[in-house]
């Protein structure tokens with residue numbers, strides 16, 4: 019859903035296109051009404067706003083600190099998916115989001131088992147669209163505050179995340195900021211890690227490499243032997259005097 023309140027809260031943050039800072043692109047994907055917009059807004063503004071228009075695909079942006087580095091974050095709030103016949107709605111938008119993103123957040127609602135069942139298909143679409151890309155994924159089960167309406171157990175979420183090989187968070191966009199923050203933060207931290215560059219050899223390593231024995235030339239060996247012989251002959255001569 020598109021944010022229709024407190025737009026100024028998000029607009030306070032500069033759009034990162036103009037800056038040279040590193041940009042992290044996160045796509046939020048899941049069933050319709052699972053709370054994707056609520057989660058994105060919660061993460062970016064710390065606030066829960068319960069009143070949204072239906073999302074047609076909104077891109078949010080702001081800058082955050084990740085491990086001491088200033089990073090520009092873009093979050094694509096992808097339109098909610100639902101089953102249409104044998105396939106899913108919004109395929110094009112979902113594929114576009116997946117191809118654009120550095121990381122993906124898959125969301126279902128604990129109050130909606132159909133949204134949970136969609137996750138496997140969305141994950142397949144992710145793997146098909148980005149084969150071998152190793153795109154980091156987090157699985158979020160939202161609306162954990164609505165215990166009386168729960169249809170999906172935490173164990174089911176944990177099991178699914180284990181099969182997909184991704185971290186799992188059960189969260190409530192309406193009641194708990196820190197869990198929502200932790201899930202997004204994990205992805206940001208993973209993506210903001212600098213690419214490891216091989217460290218230059220230390221002086222100890224350089225000395226060590228000098229100690230590696232070189233193949234000996236037969237002429238040198240011969241010269242050394244003759245030099246030793248000459249020396250011992252001189253010593254013998256000197257001692258006999």
Ligand SMILES: Nc1nc2c(ncn2[C@@H]2O[C@H](COP(=O)(O)OP(=O)(O)OP(=O)(O)O)[C@@H](O)[C@H]2O)c(=O)[nH]1
Pocket residue numbers: 019020049050051052053054055056057067068069070071072073074096097098099160161162163164189190191192193
């Ligand atoms: N109780 C509760 N309600 C929530 C939570 N998160 C979202 N909601 C409500 O669920 C409804 C849908 O939330 P949205 O954020 O618009 O969901 P969406 O996934 O973006 O929906 P689409 O745009 O249709 O895809 C709204 O009425 C929210 O207020 C939550 O954690 N707890």
